[in-house]
Amino acid sequence: MRMKAMAKKEVIDVENGEKLGVLGRADLIIDPDSGRIISLVILNHGLIGIGSSNKELTIDWEQIQTIGEHTILLKRK
Numbered sequence: 663m664r665m666k667a668m669a670k671k672e673v674i675d676v677e678n679g680e681k682l683g684v685l686g687r688a689d690l691i692i693d694p695d696s697g698r699i700i701s702l703v704i705l706n707h708g709l710i711g712i713g714s715s716n717k718e719l720t721i722d723w724e725q726i727q728t729i730g731e732h733t734i735l736l737k738r739k
Contacts, residue, residue, distance in 0.1 A: 668685050668688075668729070668734070669684075669685055669686045670684065670685070670686060670732075671684070671729070671730075671732060671733055671734050672684050672685075672732065672733050672734070673685065673704060673721070673733070673734045673736060674733050674734070674736070675736060675737070675738055676727055676735045676737050677737055677738065682704065682719055682721075682736075683704040683705075683719060684704075685702070685704060685734070688702050688703060688704045688705065689702070689703040690702060690703075691703065691720075698723075699723045700722070700723060701720050701721055701722050701723055702721045702723070702726075703718055703719070703720050704718070704719040704720075704721065705717075705718055721736060721738075722739070725737055725738055725739065
């Protein structure tokens with residue numbers, strides 16, 4: 663799957679149903695030796711006029727339970 667295809671997927675924690683963000687603004691951390699994905703970094707930005715806080719959420723690749731058509735479900739440690 664290409665990152666572009668994942669860009670609009672919403673990330674949800676299966677433990678409590680919390681919406682953690684949308685991957686549209688995300689980076690991948692990749693192990694340069696193995697080429698494997700280590701983690702996703704989701705960038706959440708405050709909406710104009712509502713807030714200006716920028717937050718980064720780092721998710722270990724092992725936390726991802728499943729990648730569906732519209733969502734990515736994960737279980738945080």
